[in-house]
Amino acid sequence: MNKKLTEKLAPGHSTCAGCGIPAIARTVLGATDDPVIIVNVTGCLEVTSTLYPYSAWKVPYIHSAFENGGATAAGIDGAIKALRKRNKIPKEKRIQVVVFAGDGGTYDIGLQSLSGALERGHDFIYVCYDNEAYMNTGGQRSGATPYGADTETTPAGKQSFGKTEKRKDLMSIVIAHHIKYAAQANVAYLGDLKMKAKKAFALEGPRFLLVLQPCTNLWKYPTSEYVRIGKLATETNFWPLWEYFDGKYKINWATENPKPLEEFLKTQGRFKHLFKPGNSPQIGGASEKVIAEMQKEVEEEWKRLVNMAEV
Amino acid sequence: MTEAWKEIEEGAIIKHDIAKSPKTGDWRYMKPQVDKKTCIGCGLCFDHCPEAAIDYDSERKADIDFDVCKGCGVCATVCPQKAIKMGKN
Numbered sequence: 001m002n003k004k005l006t007e008k009l010a011p012g013h014s015t016c017a018g019c020g021i022p023a024i025a026r027t028v029l030g031a032t033d034d035p036v037i038i039v040n041v042t043g044c045l046e047v048t049s050t051l052y053p054y055s056a057w058k059v060p061y062i063h064s065a066f067e068n069g070g071a072t073a074a075g076i077d078g079a080i081k082a083l084r085k086r087n088k089i090p091k092e093k094r095i096q097v098v099v100f101a102g103d104g105g106t107y108d109i110g111l112q113s114l115s116g117a118l119e120r121g122h123d124f125i126y127v128c129y130d131n132e133a134y135m136n137t138g139g140q141r142s143g144a145t146p147y148g149a150d151t152e153t154t155p156a157g158k159q160s161f162g163k164t165e166k167r168k169d170l171m172s173i174v175i176a177h178h179i180k181y182a183a184q185a186n187v188a189y190l191g192d193l194k195m196k197a198k199k200a201f202a203l204e205g206p207r208f209l210l211v212l213q214p215c216t217n218l219w220k221y222p223t224s225e226y227v228r229i230g231k232l233a234t235e236t237n238f239w240p241l242w243e244y245f246d247g248k249y250k251i252n253w254a255t256e257n258p259k260p261l262e263e264f265l266k267t268q269g270r271f272k273h274l275f276k277p278g279n280s281p282q283i284g285g286a287s288e289k290v291i292a293e294m295q296k297e298v299e300e301e302w303k304r305l306v307n308m309a310e311v
Numbered sequence: 312m313t314e315a316w317k318e319i320e321e322g323a324i325i326k327h328d329i330a331k332s333p334k335t336g337d338w339r340y341m342k343p344q345v346d347k348k349t350c351i352g353c354g355l356c357f358d359h360c361p362e363a364a365i366d367y368d369s370e371r372k373a374d375i376d377f378d379v380c381k382g383c384g385v386c387a388t389v390c391p392q393k394a395i396k397m398g399k400n
Contacts, residue, residue: 001376005363011379012332015361017339018383022361054331190358216383224384224397227359 005030006058013049013056018216018223020187020230021045024129025100027190028209029059031197034094037076038062041069041110043102044136045129066109069099070117073124080123096201097124104134107143107168118177118206125200125207128170129187131215139218143168146238147297148290149270151218156273161290166297174208175244182208183243188230192241192252199245212239220269232264237302242309249309258302261295335362339382342400347372349394356386356395 001011008029015021021044029036038061040046046063049056064072076097083089101110106128114126133151134140141151147166150156154163174182181203185193193211200207214229216222221229233239236259241252265271274287352371357363362381368374373395375386387395 001379002357002360002363002366005357009363010327010329010332011362011364011376012329012335014333014335017361017381018385019361020359022363023359026363027358050325051333053325054333055325055327056332058327222384224388226385227389 008036008057008059009049010056010058012054014051015044015048016217016223018226019044020213020226021129023190024127024187024193024211024213027193028098028127028197031194032096032201034096034201035059036096036098039064039069039072039076039097039099041099041101041105042066043105044131045100045102047136066105068113069101069105069110070113070115070126073097073099073126074117074120074122077122077124099124099126101126101128102136103128103130103132103144104142107170115177118174118179118208121205123204123206125209127209127211129211129213131213131219132167133215133218135215135218144170146294148274148294150273151270161273161287171210171244177206179206179208181243181245182210184210184239184241186212186230186234186239186241187214188227189234189241189253196243199243218270220272221267225267229264229267232259232267235259236261236264237298238264240302240305242305249305251305251309261298262291265291265294334378335381336378339377339380339400341382341384341397342377343375343380343382343384343386343395344398345373345375346394346396349392351392351394353391355389355391359385359389361385
């Protein structure tokens with residue numbers, strides 16, 4: 001095994017073959033030399049890295065329930081401050097509190113405690129690995145699931161074309177808390193993710209990273225493909241890479257000719273029904289309509305982002 | 312004997328011990344093979360490997376640890392030289 005990469009998270013965890021979550025955790029944690037305390041909300045990373053009696057974590061780690069990642073981080077931050085006051089932790093020693101949570105624990109169940117911790121201005125980094133549904137329990141829809149996706153609770157068939165609601169715009173919710181740094185990244189671009197994590201570790205106060213994590217199991221594609229599919233998500237503008245720092249928006253990756261969204265959708269089993277002719281009589285049998293709607297949404301979101309960003 | 316309680320693990324605290332780790336190499340049904348002649352040692356596969364199973368060998372070429380490699384094939388897809396091929400385990 002690679003000694004340098006496994007300094008904080010060892011192998012032996014049971015993530016599915018071809019899952020990018022450990023790569024996200026390693027890349028983010030590799031961006032700092034400060035001691036870290038990990039808070040891990042219930043989700044894929046938590047169940048796979050802490051199989052009793054084994055723990056893959058070589059750094060202090062606490063598992064909190066689904067809904068209170070933000071609150072646990074806030075408590076740890078408070079404890080560090082109290083120990084500093086009593087001179088039990090030297091003033092110059094920086095300790096980083098890092099929360100890892102999935103999209104279920106961030107978009108839906110953990111949103112209120114995240115919101116509270118952001119608003120109170122605690123010193124922590126929140127990393128959400130977004131695989132766009134509750135993948136750990138078999139792929140139920142979440143607030144992050146895109147329009148048109150087939151999930152266990154929004155099954156595509158004769159009566160339905162999958163999820164009928166649009167995904168939640170979490171980045172705007174987070175930025176609305178007047179935090180200093182928030183960034184959207186992608187596991188297929190680990191260099192970009194590392195740059196963003198480094199920037200975040202250098203700052204104080206609440207910081208937020210939203211990282212796309214294609215799920216081999218329930219996006220339904222071969223195990224070897226997470227990097228290719230992640231790249232397609234960005235190349236089609238479905239998942240633009242951008243950051244927000246001190247009131248300014250910056251796009252990190254752009255192309256003049258984005259690929260059509262279909263190229264991204266075609267790679268995955270969860271959108272397979274959109275390419276079957278005659279499906280979804282509910283919408284007049286035209287899956288093309290759903291794809292056109294998704295394409296329109298992607299273009300509108302991109303335009304909105306470009307308008308906000310500084311050139 | 313009187314000190315034996317000290318050997319008991321503290322409640323709810325589990326320490327990392329690699330000896331207790333599950334042998335995830337058993338999962339593998341496809342095996343990546345590195346062609347050491349074409350490998351340029353760029354290290355791109357290191358970061359993308361979910362198990363961090365790949366490191367340099369003595370000649371700065373990719374070397375895979377088959378105790379933990381699950382055989383997903385991500386390394387073969389990201390390799391810019393196509394130096395990693397998936398074969399039967």
